[in-house]
Amino acid sequence: MGLDYKSLDSATREAMAAEVERDAAARSLYISPRLTEQGANEWPELLLSAVKTGTDDSLARELSTRRLLKTHEESHRNGKPFTKAVPATAASTLAEGEFNRFYLRGIASRGLAENRDIEIYRGRVSSRPRPESEALMGERLAAGELLDDLRAHIGVDGALGLPPGPNSGLTGELI
Numbered sequence: 001m002g003l004d005y006k007s008l009d010s011a012t013r014e015a016m017a018a019e020v021e022r023d024a025a026a027r028s029l030y031i032s033p034r035l036t037e038q039g040a041n042e043w044p045e046l047l048l049s050a051v052k053t054g055t056d057d058s059l060a061r062e063l064s065t066r067r068l069l070k071t072h073e074e075s076h077r078n079g080k081p082f083t084k085a086v087p088a089t090a091a092s093t094l095a096e097g098e099f100n101r102f103y104l105r106g107i108a109s110r111g112l113a114e115n116r117d118i119e120i121y122r123g124r125v126s127s128r129p130r131p132e133s134e135a136l137m138g139e140r141l142a143a144g145e146l147l148d149d150l151r152a153h154i155g156v157d158g159a160l161g162l163p164p165g166p167n168s169g170l171t172g173e174l175i
Contacts (some may be wrong), residue, residue, distance in 0.1 A: 014106075017105060019107070021048070024048075032094050039068030107172060116175060119141075
């Protein structure tokens with residue numbers, strides 16, 4: 001089940017879409033190495049469609065039903081490469097992570113334009129929340145600072161620690 005996005009409305013979706021289009025035009029859109037070649041080709045349009053009218057759940061379903069993720073990947077143990085199965089949760093992890101990243105960019109862009117801040121909250125219940133995630137709960141961030149950080153750190157954790165890694169369940173809302 002995806003995150004509960006409290007500030008997801010038509011204005012946020014428009015801002016999210018502008019952020020996706022910005023990265024696509026700059027060729028800086030994150031392309032997961034777990035995507036197949038076809039998946040990598042279709043990813044920009046799938047992501048854009050999801051931010052315009054869908055959810056992280058609908059994006060994950062598209063990735064799964066279209067079989068756009070690899071079934072196996074290379075990993076390393078004790079410095080030696082080996083092949084392992086891609087986790088069954090890979091589609092939802094990728095979809096939630098990237099949808100949330102663009103949602104946060106969308107609300108940060110809006111916050112900057114509307115002179116509002118962003119407050120971090122838990123968008124999904126976690127039975128074992130990470131201490132670093134708990135430390136961010138209720139934190140208020142300046143929209144411009146968050147937007148700059150998320151734009152600068154594509155596909156990796158940003159300096160502000162948001163979002164704080166895959167499956168954290170944290171997101172933000174306009175305040």
